[in-house]
Amino acid sequence: xxxxxxxxxxxxxxxxxxxxxxxxxxxxxxxxxxxxxxxxxxxxxxxxxxxxxxxxxxxxxxxxxxxxxxxxxxxxxxxxxxxxxxxxxxxxxxxxxxxxxxxxxxxxxxxxxxxxxxxxxxxxxxxxxxxxxxxxxxxxxxxxxxxxxxxxxxxxxxxxxxxxxxxxxxxxxxxxxxxxxxxxxxxxxxxxxxxxxxxxxxxxxxxxxxxxxxxxxxxxxxxxxxxxxxxxxxxxxxxxxxxxxxxxxxxxxxxxxxxxxxxxxxxxxxxxxxxxxxxxxxxxxxxxxxxxxxxxxxxxxxxxxxxxxxxxxxxxxxxxxxxxxxxxxxxxxxxxxxxxxxxxxxxxxxxxxxxxxxxxxxxxxxxxxxxxxxxxxxxxxxxx
Amino acid sequence: xxxxxxxxxxxxxxxxxxxxxxxxxxxxxxxxxxxxxxxxxxxxxxxxxxxxxxxxxxxxxxxxxxxxxxxxxxxxxxxxxxxxxxxxxxxxxxxxxxxxxxxxxxxxxxxxxxxxxxxxxxxxxxxxxxxxxxxxxxxxxxxxxxxxxxxxxxxxxxxxxxxxxxxxxxxxxxxxxxxxxxxxxxxxxxxxxxxxxxxxxxxxxxxxxxxxxxxxxxxxxxxxxxxxxxxxxxxxxxxxxxxxxxxxxxxxxxxxxxxxxxxxxxxxxxxxxxxxxxxxxxxxxxxxxx
Amino acid sequence: xxxxxxxxxxxxxxxxxxxxxxxxxxxxxxxxxxxxxxxxxxxxxxxxxxxxxxxxxxxxxxxxxxxxxxxxxxxxxxxxxxxxxxxxxxxxxxxxxxxxxxxxxxxxxxxxxxxxxxxxxxxxxxxxxxxxxxxxxxxxxxxxxxxxxxxxxxxxxxxxxxxxxxxxxxxxxxxxxxxxxxxxxxxxxxxxxxxxxxxxxxxxxxxxxxxxxxxxxxxxxxxxxxxxxxxxxxxxx
Numbered sequence: 001x002x003x004x005x006x007x008x009x010x011x012x013x014x015x016x017x018x019x020x021x022x023x024x025x026x027x028x029x030x031x032x033x034x035x036x037x038x039x040x041x042x043x044x045x046x047x048x049x050x051x052x053x054x055x056x057x058x059x060x061x062x063x064x065x066x067x068x069x070x071x072x073x074x075x076x077x078x079x080x081x082x083x084x085x086x087x088x089x090x091x092x093x094x095x096x097x098x099x100x101x102x103x104x105x106x107x108x109x110x111x112x113x114x115x116x117x118x119x120x121x122x123x124x125x126x127x128x129x130x131x132x133x134x135x136x137x138x139x140x141x142x143x144x145x146x147x148x149x150x151x152x153x154x155x156x157x158x159x160x161x162x163x164x165x166x167x168x169x170x171x172x173x174x175x176x177x178x179x180x181x182x183x184x185x186x187x188x189x190x191x192x193x194x195x196x197x198x199x200x201x202x203x204x205x206x207x208x209x210x211x212x213x214x215x216x217x218x219x220x221x222x223x224x225x226x227x228x229x230x231x232x233x234x235x236x237x238x239x240x241x242x243x244x245x246x247x248x249x250x251x252x253x254x255x256x257x258x259x260x261x262x263x264x265x266x267x268x269x270x271x272x273x274x275x276x277x278x279x280x281x282x283x284x285x286x287x288x289x290x291x292x293x294x295x296x297x298x299x300x301x302x303x304x305x306x307x308x309x310x311x312x313x314x315x316x317x318x319x320x321x322x323x324x325x326x327x328x329x330x331x332x333x334x335x336x337x338x339x340x341x342x343x344x345x346x347x348x349x350x351x352x353x354x355x356x357x358x359x360x361x362x363x364x365x366x367x368x369x370x371x372x373x374x375x376x377x378x379x380x381x382x383x384x
Numbered sequence: 385x386x387x388x389x390x391x392x393x394x395x396x397x398x399x400x401x402x403x404x405x406x407x408x409x410x411x412x413x414x415x416x417x418x419x420x421x422x423x424x425x426x427x428x429x430x431x432x433x434x435x436x437x438x439x440x441x442x443x444x445x446x447x448x449x450x451x452x453x454x455x456x457x458x459x460x461x462x463x464x465x466x467x468x469x470x471x472x473x474x475x476x477x478x479x480x481x482x483x484x485x486x487x488x489x490x491x492x493x494x495x496x497x498x499x500x501x502x503x504x505x506x507x508x509x510x511x512x513x514x515x516x517x518x519x520x521x522x523x524x525x526x527x528x529x530x531x532x533x534x535x536x537x538x539x540x541x542x543x544x545x546x547x548x549x550x551x552x553x554x555x556x557x558x559x560x561x562x563x564x565x566x567x568x569x570x571x572x573x574x575x576x577x578x579x580x581x582x583x584x585x586x587x588x589x590x591x592x593x594x595x596x597x598x599x600x601x602x603x604x605x606x607x608x609x610x611x612x613x614x615x616x617x618x619x620x621x622x623x624x625x626x627x628x629x630x631x632x633x634x635x636x637x638x639x640x641x642x643x644x645x646x647x648x649x650x651x652x653x654x655x656x657x658x659x660x661x662x663x664x665x666x667x668x669x670x671x672x673x674x
Numbered sequence: 675x676x677x678x679x680x681x682x683x684x685x686x687x688x689x690x691x692x693x694x695x696x697x698x699x700x701x702x703x704x705x706x707x708x709x710x711x712x713x714x715x716x717x718x719x720x721x722x723x724x725x726x727x728x729x730x731x732x733x734x735x736x737x738x739x740x741x742x743x744x745x746x747x748x749x750x751x752x753x754x755x756x757x758x759x760x761x762x763x764x765x766x767x768x769x770x771x772x773x774x775x776x777x778x779x780x781x782x783x784x785x786x787x788x789x790x791x792x793x794x795x796x797x798x799x800x801x802x803x804x805x806x807x808x809x810x811x812x813x814x815x816x817x818x819x820x821x822x823x824x825x826x827x828x829x830x831x832x833x834x835x836x837x838x839x840x841x842x843x844x845x846x847x848x849x850x851x852x853x854x855x856x857x858x859x860x861x862x863x864x865x866x867x868x869x870x871x872x873x874x875x876x877x878x879x880x881x882x883x884x885x886x887x888x889x890x891x892x893x894x895x896x897x898x899x900x901x902x903x904x905x906x907x908x909x910x911x
Contacts, residue, residue: 098480098483145659145662145663146662148662148663148666149619149662149666152413152417152419152479152483152623153619153623153662153666155419155483156419156615156616156618156619157619157658157659157662159612159615160612160615160616160619160654160655160658161655161659163612163651163655164651164652164655167651167652168652171648283608283612284491284608287421287487287490287491288491290484290487291487291488291491294484336496336499336500337496337499339499340495340496340498340499341495342491342492342494342495343491343492343493343495343496343499345491345492346488346489346490346491346492346493346495347488347492349484349487349488349491349492350471350485350488350489350492353475353481353484353485353488354471354474354475354485357481
């Protein structure tokens with residue numbers, strides 16, 4: 001029974017018939033592998049940071065060379081969505097909390113900052129602090145109530161609260177949210193370096209910083225005592241309670257941290273998109289987050305980021321594909337489905353759930369396991 | 385007084401729609417532990433099927449409208465049964481994955497509906513009687529409300545009779561209590577799974593045709609809109625309880641109508657009600673306390 | 675020796691990643707009552723559930739020559755395995771009659787036999803099973819298994835928590851049942867065991883530590899003490 005959203009652990013009992021494999025010098029030890037991963041991650045961040053200074057073209061994936069504002073805009077969006085997916089990973093992958101309302105806290109960041117900048121004279125940083133505190137408060141209240149129930153009920157309750165946020169935004173109370181039209185970013189108190197097409201690369205770097213910070217916080221929480229208790233609670237809440245753990249408080253803590261991260265990402269998103277639209281408050285938006293995390297592989301940090309980035313790029317490119325000549329010429333049986341990016345993404349998602357348990361991260365892990373095992377076997381044969 | 389009557393009956397009509405969606409959700413959850421996100425799509429497809437029937441054969445005759453209701457229910461049932469057979473069944477007993485698959489299906493089908501019928505609402509026609517009103521205690525009540533209420537009551541009675549007097553009904557009632565023990569009596573409970581999906585899909589498809597009359601349009605988002613309130617209704621009523629769903633549907637919809645009329649905050653009041661119920665009774669009004 | 679009705683080889687079972695049965699091997703003879711004994715929590719109930727496929731399991735299980743370890747629970751039961759679970763597991767919201775009707779598998783269920791064994795249930799057929807006493811619920815649970823013609827009965831702690839008078843009634847019903855089909859019985863009550871059991875299988879820490887003739891073991895209090903950690907005198911109730 002794998003009712004918990006864990007990465008698909010291979011639960012076959014250890015085969016006692018086969019002798020343990022001899023230790024292989026070429027297979028990195030865990031410590032060595034961690035160093036390699038760290039170095040690789042660092043190199044990747046440096047590479048990403050240099051992209052605006054380079055002219056790399058990936059036709060079909062990116063709209064133009066990497067230094068152009070259009071491409072940087074898409075990449076920055078992908079990084080932010082990756083960061084948001086990472087915050088959802090903390091909730092779902094680590095604590096096993098299937099929330100259908102995570103968009104709410106993202107929306108608090110997007111709309112909160114837009115409203116504060118619009119209605120007050122606060123400069124960007126103090127305004128951001130106010131919004132962050134607001135996000136923490138909202139997350140506390142909603143989390144405290146919805147964590148009274150578990151499992152599917154929890155999912156529905158978080159959904160209901162997010163829906164209330166959605167209704168509130170659409171209703172446009174006192175003209176604050178702009179209703180269906182959305183709200184444009186008031187740039188009066190935003191530093192010039194973060195405004196305008198010419199400064200897209202600054203926004204790109206901001207997005208990269210946000211992603212790295214979110215990653216660090218998520219890593220820190222996962223490695224902390226609370227993170228371990230949260231993971232244990234996901235596996236078996238009863239047992240945690242029996243040994244004197246307080247699952248409710250730990251889950252609330254994880255819930256609030258994940259929500260706060262989403263709020264922070266939301267604020268960067270507002271700056272990047274220079275406006276807020278009601279779509280970010282919708283249930284569909286949370287569902288797409290879920291899609292990203294599952295696509296990348298539940299329980300895997302980098303899987304969530306990859307899922308978010310991949311989803312964003314696919315969404316962008318499929319949109320372009322839908323509008324292309326090649327599609328317009330097809331008979332309607334093919335044209336209609338192919339011109340709907342969400343149809344393709346939804347179908348892809350179903351296929352991943354059915355046939356690729358563990359998502360991209362799971363597939364990569366199986367692949368590297370197999371390679372390592374084959375490497376070990378080769379070594380055995382050589383020595384024999 | 386007439387305002388109160390109008391709000392009450394309109395609320396009952398809306399509650400009837402909520403119930404048509406929530407009954408299936410609740411049965412499916414009760415028996416299988418699956419929260420079905422694709423349920424809104426069953427409703428939307430039923431609504432479009434009914435609309436196509438009316439559009440092609442003439443919208444104003446009762447005969448055609450009756451046919452539209454039947455086609456809507458049949459399409460909903462077929463779509464739901466296929467969903468169970470092709471997607472949900474493959475992930476037997478893996479509840480989270482089952483929910484995820486229905487999420488994917490909901491996303492994909494709504495996009496497909498948009499591609500097929502466009503994302504704007506299509507305004508709907510029907511028998512002239514449905515467009516007119518009947519006076520009840522001085523309040524002019526749109527007739528489609530009565531139709532929705534009547535249909536929901538019939539569906540409720542029908543499902544109750546089915547559950548009480550058929551062998552499948554017996555299996556479903558027993559399965560909601562203790563699925564493992566049902567299989568330990570030698571019964572292949574998966575047949576019942578397909579059946580509850582089909583029954584729930586039929587109710588949703590029927591609800592789709594009625595909802596398009598109630599709101600005056602069909603759109604690809606009709607189902608998703610109702611689904612969220614149906615979720616709230618099932619949680620308030622108690623997951624797995626059909627009577628709970630009926631009671632909560634009426635409660636939620638009537639409250640929503642009144643709050644909307646007097647303060648314009650119907651949707652928020654519903655969420656507050658949900659929060660209140662969870663604080664006082666986490667298992668819902670008629671749910672088994674677990 | 676005739677062929678055993680059930681052969682169990684290296685049965686292992688897991689629940690939520692936890693190993694609850696490790697490597698259990700035993701046979702159930704084609705006649706009589708085979709009692710599974712052992713301290714609380716050693717995996718007796720889990721063994722029964724694993725045999726029925728209610729838990730994820732590996733190993734080889736053969737029912738009358740046919741492998742059943744890959745079959746789903748409902749298929750195994752339809753091969754002729756009756757199950758009386760621990761804690762009865764009657765459907766509380768269903769009436770007694772509905773509980774029994776649900777259990778009818780055969781074309782001609784043995785309603786008369788059940789009515790003869792449990793006349794009380796006939797009187798209470800319209801009552802909800804949840805409102806019955808523990809003993810009455812146990813009768814419903816036994817009746818569900820006895821309605822059909824089974825090749826093997828799996829009975830899990832049928833006398834647990836029952837008054838002494840009811841224990842006797844249940845034991846009588848079990849003796850009746852054993853006359854028509856072999857029984858694999860998990861039981862703590864040594865009196866019931868000594869009355870019914872022909873063969874014993876003792877499990878400790880998820881493994882079989884002793885199998886043999888029932889009378890032989892029951893005549894040896896020291897051995898019982900060692901295997902089960904109980905004094906026979908304590909178990910008279």
